[in-house]
Structure formats: structure tokens, C-alpha cells
Amino acid sequence: MRDQEPAPAGAERRLSTKEAAELLGVKPETVYAYVSRGQLGSRRVPGGRGSTFDAAEVEALARRNRRESGAGAASGGELSVRTRLTLIDRDRYYFRGVDAVELTARHTYEEVAEWLWTGRIRPGTVFTAPEASVAVARRAVDALPGHCAPADRLRVATIAAASADPLRFDLSEDTVLGIARTLIPTLVAALPPVRPGHRDEGPIAHRLWARLSGQDPDEACLRALDRALALLVDHDLAASTLAVRVAASARAHAYAAVSAGLGVLEGPLHGAAGGLAHRLLLDVLGHGDAAPVIAEELRAGRRIPGLGHRLYPGEDPRARALFALLEEVPRAAPALAAARDVVATAARHTPLHANVDLALAVLTASCGMPAAAGETIFAVARTAGWIAHVLEEYGERPLRMRPSGRYTGPEPPQPLPG
Template structure:
């Protein structure tokens, strides 16, 4: 017992020792305490405070990493989740396309959240949260869009979760595993729900999402393509919606609120609407018997052709390449695949280096399976929720409120007369 107590004392640091380890003044150590970055305990022997050595060392490591961040005003966020290179991308150091091709969406989500790959994992919606989300979504006007429904379902699920303010990793993981199937289950049905919809060993998430995207009966190849699309879209580094999630998590908003922030950004026309525009372009090309007049109309109006180009990749978006390859196994996707290739060829005839992105590949899936133009937006939002949760998990381990850029004031110089 005495040895255990001695070991505990050895792991406590005085204020002076903590300040030396952190490279700050003693007064700054107490400032860390007041901001919740350190916890202190009164020294039963002396008159000062003591600090947990492991906690101080962790804070020192974070401070050193932040000091090494790029200068020049560029916002850089440390992450161990996704790395994007000119022709491929990686999830926790593993080729993301290969991972998504071999594992289902739920398994890839677990890899992103925990760094483990449990086979056959299923995500289950709590009955109370699912009932609340369905009631909230049912109350919306009929013309509501997919992001409208998902945002309302997220708020309803949050209110039904009394533990949502617990930001421990275990609690946030629990929220992630419950929220995603709740969002899917809250969407209105267009076709028959699969048997064994919920619970361990039940239908995979792609099978549960399918009847909420189309009234067509799914075949194995189509479900496989939908699952691949979900897995490929889980995360893509710091897209605008993901950055919004991290800002919310930095302010210690609960994970449901962080996801709501991402959905809010996704509703913007420059982020979430890309899949919808690509779907309509592809559908019009099929209707008009060729891509040339459709591409010409976009260029004549001064618009970029939807589904083409990505600022992070020099060649074709690797997500598009993988999804196109999977869609080739679907006989029903043949006409839409041909139209997509014609869109690329027509637009690239005069502009070198213009390649297909994942929105065009996703449009092939949605057009081929009788889905609406908004279906791609739904797939994207559901898929990306897992990535948002992974980023929230990371951000909760960082300094709170660290994402506070400095505004460059360009207004009239003070003092100005009172209006």
C-alpha cells in the first residue's frame, strides 16, 4: 500500500516543475488550470499545488506540435485520419480505395474511428432516438430536401440522448454508432424495407439505405456499388463541412451539434449540390442522345461542367475510378456509364487534364437505379457523417477553442464619430 502511495507521489509535479516542463511561467500554469487544460490538487505537505505528470507531459507534447505548425497564416489542423496525394488517398495510412473495396461501409467507419477492423459489424439505431427522428422528419413539408431531413433527424436524435454532452471517446463512439443508422431509418421509404433491418447480424447499412433512395428492387451488384460509394466517401480530409465540424468540436459542442454544423455547410451550392448537378447532366445527356449538346449548354452559360475536375487530384479522382470499375459489373449501368465517358471526352477535347470526379461516378449509380437527383446528396451526407464523427473524436483531444483565426480589420480607422 505504501509503495502504491509513493508511486502516486512520484507522478505528481510541483508548480515549478510543471512550468519548466511546459516552458512557461508558473502563472501560466495556473492559467491552464482556469481554462480546463490542466487539473491541480493541493499539496498535503506544502502550501502549493501539484499536477499529474502524465497530464502535464501530454499538454507539453500538444504545445510542441502546435508550435511546429506552418507559419504565414495558413490554417493547419493535425489529423491522423486521411492523407490525400496527387493520385490517391489514405485512411490511417491504408490505401482508402483498397480498404473500401474489401470492407463494407460500417467496417471502414470503425477503422476510421478506432483503427480496428471488426468483421461483420452492424450499426443499430436506439428505438427512442429512431422514433423521435421519424416523427420529426414526418412533420416536415413534403418538398423538404435530404439535408433538411437529416438535419432535423440529427436534432431529434440529440434531444433523445441524455448522454450527448459526455465527450469522452467511449461516449462519442457510442453516439456515432447510433446516429448513422438513426439518420438512415428516419428517411422516408420508397420501397420495401429489407428483412432483419436492425440489430446485430441484421441488414448492412447500404441495404437499409437503398429503399430510401429508390423504389427499384436492388440486385447484389447494385447494393455492392452503393456500399462501395458509402465507404469511399467516408472522409476526404478537411473539406469545408469537415472543417465546420472541427470548429464546433473545438468549442466542445456535442457530437450531434458538430454533425449539424457539417450538414449546414453541406447545404451550400458549392459543396453538397455537386452530385445533384452531375445527376441532372447525365440524365439530360441520356435524354438528348449524346453529351455534346449538354456540355455545350454548360459552357455557353459560363458554367463548369458538373462531375469534372478536382483540385486535389492531378488525374482522375481515385474514388471515381474505383466506383466506375464496380459499376461495370452492373448491366443496367451500361448506358449511364457510356454517357459519363462521353461527357468526359467531350469536355476534355479542348481542355487538357479535365478528368471525372466522384460526383460523376455517383451520378451513374443514381441514374441507373432510378434514383432522384437528390439521392447522391443523401449518400454523400450519410457516408460523410462517419468521417465527421472521426474528426470530432480527434478534436475533442485537442486544446478547446484552438481554432480562433485573427481577423484582418479593413474598416475605417478608429476613433470614428458616433453615428
């Protein structure tokens, strides 16, 4: 007997427990385990029997489980978090159900951020920061040693901005959105400018350019930088995003959650990838050939940066979109050719595709930016996505990000140490 009556035309399609279990390929008990872990929502229909489940949510979970299983994930062992923000599926990714590549082709970074935060587009939106917030963040960043990494500067700027905001402990949506719209321009303004005399006004991409390159930008370059920011806004539950959600689950304020993300981003397996790809491209440009550079990387036991992505069997859609836009930037032609040479050389025996780090390296290497610029772009872009995850996590049960440890130490009780 079915747990529910057929849904009327146009209504949300819901599944019974049995149907959800069949679609997921698990026992009915496991379906309820997914619910208890926050991976699946359930609802009782008045007058009905048992629980019902959103069919689209169940199908998305089934796809995610298949993808993780195919990538070698331990069955049932990985933390999975319910989110309505980003879906990665079949070499494409979506922001709130909208194709992210198409969305970023039509809207600026700020507009894409608003879409991720609110589900609405605010045409022409420009983020501005209070002078007091910028002043305290600049003083804190200026006190750091010159060799500090971008993540160091941005994390210090975040903490400084938090100290100047008496409303930081207000976790209401309107306040967090206000923080988001001022924190991002504050972070950019706190970075030391490469081009003195630049006025901090206009879109984020224009203001960020002055912190990354001493060259005069043209419209094509600024368009490419803005597109890179928009493409990188969010990418499901990357390591830094998970850290942000853990902080938000503990009800840390938005500044503290962003600081947690920046801390993880600094790891060499996450935010530093763009810088490695940048240096690789410069080596290829210096040699005029990718072959000796690739050979040296492999000889040293290093993987080739900028190639492959565990979530995309084919080419990273973010790389594909950014490469296409960089074709319109004349100064990017040599770096684009070098990137193609890297892909072709590395793929002679094993098919590999470019990821967004290689595309970002083409942008930074061809526009007079340092190797660390890719990390800065990534961090500024992803701050918007982190805020979206903060907002989403505040709507969930507090402290749900509390996995159980599996103890593998000595069998207790052990004698007290002498």
C-alpha cells in the same frame, strides 16, 4: 551541433529544429509558429537540447504546403489542422496510412468507419439504433414539408436524436463512439422509405437503398452503394469537416458537430454537386450525345459538373474505383457510356478528369434514384468521417480553432452615428 543523438534502429525518426526548417523551407522561427498553431507537434528529449519533431509529420506538412502553394493558396494564410485520419497525396488518398481504395475494396462501410474511428477493423460489424431514437427522429422528419432537401431531413433527425439522448454532453471517447454507432442508422431510418414494407435490418447500404430507389436491388447494386459510402467516408478537411472541427473545438457535443457539418454540406458548392452531375447525365441520355449538353452548359456560363478536382491533377481515385465497380452492374451501362462521353467531349481542348460526383451520378441515375440521392449518400457516408474528426478534435486544446480577423473597416475612432 545537432540537437539530438541519432535514433536507434527501428525507433521513431525525429528531426532537430534546423533539420525540420530545412525540410519545410522556412526559418526556425516559423517551425515554432507551426507548433503554436497546432500544425506540428514537438517534443523535448530528456537530456537533449531544443525541440525535436516527428520526421513523418514534418514531411507530410511539407507535402501539404507544396500542394497548397501549387494550388495558389496564400502563403501562410490558410488554416491548417493537424490530423492523423486522411492523407491525400499524388492522386491517392489514405485512411490512417492505409490506401483508402484498397481498404474499401475489402471492407464494408461500417468496417471502414470503425477503422477511421478506432484504428481497428471489426469484421461483420452492423450498426443498430434504439427504437426510441428512431421514433423521435421519424416524427420530426415526417413533420417537414415534402420538398425539403436531404440535408434538411438529416439535420432535423440529428437534432431530434440528440434531444432523446441524455448522455449527449458526455464527450468521452466511449460515449461518442456509442453515439456514432447509433446516429448513422437513426439518420437512415428517419428518411421516408421509397419501398414500403422494407425491414430496417442488415448493412447500412441495404437500409439506405430502400430510401433512395423503388427498384429491387441486386447484389452488384448493393455492393456499389456500399462502396460509394465507404469511399466517401472522409476526404481531409473539406468545408463541412472544418465546420465540424470548429464545433468540436468549442466542445459542442457530437450531434451538434454533425449538425454543423450538415449545414455546410447543403451549400451549392459542396453537397449539391452530385445532383448537378445526375441531371447532366440524364440530359446526355435524353439527347443521346454529350456535345449539345456540354455546349449549353458552357453557353450559360456554368462549369461542367462532375469534372476536375483541385486536390487531384489526374482522375479522382474515388471515381476510378466506383466506375470499375459499376462496370459489373448491367443497368449502369448507358449511364457509364454517357459519363465517358461527357469526359471525352469536355476534354477536347483542356484535359479534365472525372471526379467522384460523376461516378456517384452514374450510380444514382442508373438505379432509379432521384437527383438528390447523391447528396443523401454523401451526407450519410461523411457522418462517419465527421465523428472521427470530432473524436480527434476533442483530444486537442479547446477553442484552438480561433483565427484572428484582419480588420479592413474605417479607421477608429469614428463619430457616433446620428
